[in-house]
Amino acid sequence: MTGDTGKERQATAAPAIELRGISKAFGPVQANKDISIRVAKGTIHGIIGENGAGKSTLMSILYGFYKADSGQILINGTPTAIPDSQAAIRAGIGMVFQHFKLVQNFSVLENVILGAEDGALLRPSLAKARKVLGELAAEYELDVDPDEVIEELSVGHQQRVEILKALYRHADILILDEPTGVLTPAEADHLFRILRNLKEQGKTIILITHKLREIMEITDTVSVMRRGEMTATVKTAETSPEELAELMVGRKVLLDVAKTPAQPGRVVLEVENLRVVDEDKVERLKGISLKICAGEILGIAGVAGNGQSELLAVLGGIARGTGIIRLNGDQIDLTGQHSDGQSRRARGIAHVPEDRQHLGMIMDFSAWENTAFGYHHDPAYQKNRWLMDNDAILENTKGKMERFDVRPPIPTLSAKSFSGGNQQKIILAREIERNPDLLLVGQPTRGVDIGAIEFIHKRIVELRDAGKAVLLVSVELDEIMSLSDRIAVMFDGKIMGERLPEGTNERELGLLMAGITDGKTGEAA
Amino acid sequence: MTRLPRWADLVLVPLISLLLAGIISALVILAIGQSPMEALRTMVTGALGSAYGWGYTLYYATSFMFTGLAVTVAFHASLFNIGGEGQAQLGGLGVALVCLFIPWPHWTLALPGAMIAGALFGAAWAAIPAYLQAKRGSHVVITTIMFNYIAAALIVYMLVNVLRPAGQMDPATARFPAATNLPTLHEIPGLSILFDKQIPANVTLFVALLACWLVWLLLWRTRLGYEIRAFGRSEPAALYAGISPFRVTMIAMLISGGLAGLMSINNVMGESERLLQNSTEGAGFIGIAVALMGRNHPIGVFLAAILFGFLFQGGAELGLWTSIPIELRTVVQGLVILFTGALDHMVRMLLGLFFAPRRTQVA
Numbered sequence: 001m002t003g004d005t006g007k008e009r010q011a012t013a014a015p016a017i018e019l020r021g022i023s024k025a026f027g028p029v030q031a032n033k034d035i036s037i038r039v040a041k042g043t044i045h046g047i048i049g050e051n052g053a054g055k056s057t058l059m060s061i062l063y064g065f066y067k068a069d070s071g072q073i074l075i076n077g078t079p080t081a082i083p084d085s086q087a088a089i090r091a092g093i094g095m096v097f098q099h100f101k102l103v104q105n106f107s108v109l110e111n112v113i114l115g116a117e118d119g120a121l122l123r124p125s126l127a128k129a130r131k132v133l134g135e136l137a138a139e140y141e142l143d144v145d146p147d148e149v150i151e152e153l154s155v156g157h158q159q160r161v162e163i164l165k166a167l168y169r170h171a172d173i174l175i176l177d178e179p180t181g182v183l184t185p186a187e188a189d190h191l192f193r194i195l196r197n198l199k200e201q202g203k204t205i206i207l208i209t210h211k212l213r214e215i216m217e218i219t220d221t222v223s224v225m226r227r228g229e230m231t232a233t234v235k236t237a238e239t240s241p242e243e244l245a246e247l248m249v250g251r252k253v254l255l256d257v258a259k260t261p262a263q264p265g266r267v268v269l270e271v272e273n274l275r276v277v278d279e280d281k282v283e284r285l286k287g288i289s290l291k292i293c294a295g296e297i298l299g300i301a302g303v304a305g306n307g308q309s310e311l312l313a314v315l316g317g318i319a320r321g322t323g324i325i326r327l328n329g330d331q332i333d334l335t336g337q338h339s340d341g342q343s344r345r346a347r348g349i350a351h352v353p354e355d356r357q358h359l360g361m362i363m364d365f366s367a368w369e370n371t372a373f374g375y376h377h378d379p380a381y382q383k384n385r386w387l388m389d390n391d392a393i394l395e396n397t398k399g400k401m402e403r404f405d406v407r408p409p410i411p412t413l414s415a416k417s418f419s420g421g422n423q424q425k426i427i428l429a430r431e432i433e434r435n436p437d438l439l440l441v442g443q444p445t446r447g448v449d450i451g452a453i454e455f456i457h458k459r460i461v462e463l464r465d466a467g468k469a470v471l472l473v474s475v476e477l478d479e480i481m482s483l484s485d486r487i488a489v490m491f492d493g494k495i496m497g498e499r500l501p502e503g504t505n506e507r508e509l510g511l512l513m514a515g516i517t518d519g520k521t522g523e524a525a
Numbered sequence: 526m527t528r529l530p531r532w533a534d535l536v537l538v539p540l541i542s543l544l545l546a547g548i549i550s551a552l553v554i555l556a557i558g559q560s561p562m563e564a565l566r567t568m569v570t571g572a573l574g575s576a577y578g579w580g581y582t583l584y585y586a587t588s589f590m591f592t593g594l595a596v597t598v599a600f601h602a603s604l605f606n607i608g609g610e611g612q613a614q615l616g617g618l619g620v621a622l623v624c625l626f627i628p629w630p631h632w633t634l635a636l637p638g639a640m641i642a643g644a645l646f647g648a649a650w651a652a653i654p655a656y657l658q659a660k661r662g663s664h665v666v667i668t669t670i671m672f673n674y675i676a677a678a679l680i681v682y683m684l685v686n687v688l689r690p691a692g693q694m695d696p697a698t699a700r701f702p703a704a705t706n707l708p709t710l711h712e713i714p715g716l717s718i719l720f721d722k723q724i725p726a727n728v729t730l731f732v733a734l735l736a737c738w739l740v741w742l743l744l745w746r747t748r749l750g751y752e753i754r755a756f757g758r759s760e761p762a763a764l765y766a767g768i769s770p771f772r773v774t775m776i777a778m779l780i781s782g783g784l785a786g787l788m789s790i791n792n793v794m795g796e797s798e799r800l801l802q803n804s805t806e807g808a809g810f811i812g813i814a815v816a817l818m819g820r821n822h823p824i825g826v827f828l829a830a831i832l833f834g835f836l837f838q839g840g841a842e843l844g845l846w847t848s849i850p851i852e853l854r855t856v857v858q859g860l861v862i863l864f865t866g867a868l869d870h871m872v873r874m875l876l877g878l879f880f881a882p883r884r885t886q887v888a
Contacts, residue, residue, distance in 0.1 A: 341764065341766050342767030343767070345767065359764075361762065362759055363758070387742070
């Protein structure tokens with residue numbers, strides 16, 4: 001910056017944030033390599049990239065969580081050191097994390113002033129916050145009841161509290177990390193309206209996401225990160241999702257799933273009036289009924305936490321329930337000794353769980369040990385009555401890793417050293433190669449990079465084409481829409497309705513996901 | 526935090542921890558006005574400097590191997606069995622009953638009989654805490670500690686009121702018949718030249734070595750071991766895989782208690798040849814330290830057991846030949862446990878700084 005050009009001019013000319021040559025290494029891993037970026041004032045700037053591309057690291061540096069190994073941060077043209085988050089807040093930066101940092105049993109007001117109290121007595125601070133919150137709500141459509149306790153609020157409202165917290169601390173620059181992951185489409189729309197309002201008032205917004213659609217919808221400029229490097233910064237209006245995907249992955253990517261129309265055969269899975277009550281005596285499934293035929297993918301859409309996990313758990317033998325489940329016409333035990341993962345597998349149900357790190361694999365086990373996980377009683381994996389045949393499992397794993405393109409293809413590596421996508425491929429290889437009659441698959445591509453998404457979708461469709469039934473649970477509507485042959489929407493432990501993907505749209509599904517039906521249509525079969 | 530190379534993790538960390546424990550011990554000895562070098566010399570010559578010393582070191586090590594393995598097996602199922610002491614005492618009761626009331630013709634027959642009894646009694650003592658944990662979620666740490674006290678009280682009752690021969694003053698059983706006496710290492714053909722006559726180390730050492738190998742086989746080569754380790758790492762994942770938490774908890778604790786109970790063929794049958802009050806001398810608790818230091822691996826347990834055998838025997842020599850009180854043995858053991866068990870991460874972190882590639886700090 002040359003000379004003093006006056007506050008006015010500097011504010012308009014200098015970018016709100018400029019990063020120059022930021023690098024950060026964690027041991028041998030170079031998380032950020034010489035990253036330079038300019039975010040113009042009063043714009044929405046998207047940062048997109050696969051998991052592990054270095055987006056979160058970069059933002060953590062900006063918010064003072066990490067110290068860059070080299071490089072410079074300029075806020076409104078002034079070089080600024082950000083050693084901790086307090087400094088970031090003083091510099092006018094606010095951050096909305098993917099996982100909210102709210103005190104669950106505090107009220108909205110208390111959460112907002114937490115750490116920003118004016119004095120030892122709370123009353124003046126609370127009164128001031130109440131007034132400010134009122135103004136902010138009116139200005140930006142950010143209305144939240146200030147006296148409501150956080151745990152009583154919906155996820156969308158909790159997110160608003162996070163935004164209010166940042167604004168209350170006079171943030172001019174707002175960073176949002178994967179903000180729509182937990183929202184219904186309607187809530188996401190509302191969030192975007194808030195963001196546009198903020199932008200019109202001169203705030204600068206950085207949006208971190210892996211969803212191309214959101215980038216196209218709301219950002220002015222978009223920067224793409226790949227393997228720690230900033231590969232491109234383009235005007236959103238001048239690019240396309242295909243181009244962005246290619247920039248992210250480094251090769252051409254098929255965004256749509258290529259599949260032929262389903263050829264449904266006999267009924268494989270029949271569920272009638274399934275109910276699950278959890279440990280706290282809360283009814284999680286309130287009478288679910290559904291059918292899946294051979295050669296068909298049934299997609300379960302819904303906001304996370306509306307009973308999808310419980311549905312998978314009961315079908316997979318992890319949780320107990322009441323009702324009737326028939327597989328290939330035979331009734332399955334829902335309680336008692338024959339209601340565990342082993343007996344389900346024996347009947348031909350394979351399960352790719354939603355939470356692959358806590359359910360699907362043992363992170364400390366090696367890849368080959370995880371290949372036997374759940375199938376460790378398989379005679380092919382035994383040397384004799386007493387001992388397991390570790391060499392056989394190892395060999396088997398090598399083959400699976402090759403066929404499912406797991407990288408690096410080293411079976412002795414522990415599961416936690418693989419990326420999310422490769423972990424998922426290890427699980428998929430284990431489950432799909434069992435040639436099950438029914439595949440339960442939850443969030444198949446959560447935390448998985450775009451390149452691997454394509455591969456995983458292809459395998460699921462292949463299994464369908466081989467005449468198997470697939471139950472797909474996903475919170476990604478795009479995934480549900482493109483992969484399913486039939487869509488059932490879950491809300492509050494019930495199925496709100498069934499639609500065909502070609503006969504519906506995101507708006508209609510979004511309404512169902514929020515529990516709104518127009519009276520008559522679509523009660524589940 | 527940087528990850529250490531494997532060799533540093535397995536060799537360097539315990540060695541440095543030990544060294545630190547040694548340094549602090551030396552300072553303590555200095556502080557009470559004694560010479561640390563003198564103490565070290567006494568310990569080393571007393572425990573390792575003679576066939577006689579080795580005879581004791583290996584005897585203690587044998588006991589610690591069993592209790593260390595007991596903690597190890599439970600630990601892999603994520604169960605912290607602190608009840609080794611009580612389980613070993615109950616094992617002693619089992620061994621005593623079998624030795625006293627069955628007329629064995631020869632020790633080769635008496636040994637398997639006593640092993641079965643010791644393991645069964647130890648396992649039975651672990652079964653109740655195991656069941657309470659598996660069915661009701663009562664924490665096994667709490668229940669096993671309580672069962673140590675109950676075991677001690679039960680043994681006293683048995684010795685005073687039931688098993689004490691008429692006319693005997695001290696609370697102990699009668700001597701076991703001579704046919705049940707286990708040969709010491711001196712009495713084993715081929716080893717007689719190596720070992721002194723008056724040593725307590727006996728054939729049980731080989732049983733302990735066998736147990737190390739079997740535990741390794743169990744944990745890393747069998748389905749059951751696979752299930753134990755999987756359950757220990759993640760209970761939800763174990764449920765997903767169809768592994769029954771109840772079954773694994775019960776079995777792991779029974780094996781653990783059985784191993785602790787097996788210890789008593791060393792001290793009760795092999796050494797004292799009758800059941801005494803407090804026959805275990807805290808070996809059950811030392812097993813926890815042995816497992817911690819041995820990183821819950823049978824090879825590590827073997828090495829750590831030898832180390833603690835050395836500390837035990839060397840410490841006793843301290844009390845015998847120097848004016849350093851024998852209680853200092855407990856101090857040294859405590860420091861070793863503190864550094865190898867509790868402060869393990871501190872050493873690892875400091876080493877991590879050492880192994881980390883040099884970074885340039887630019888603002």
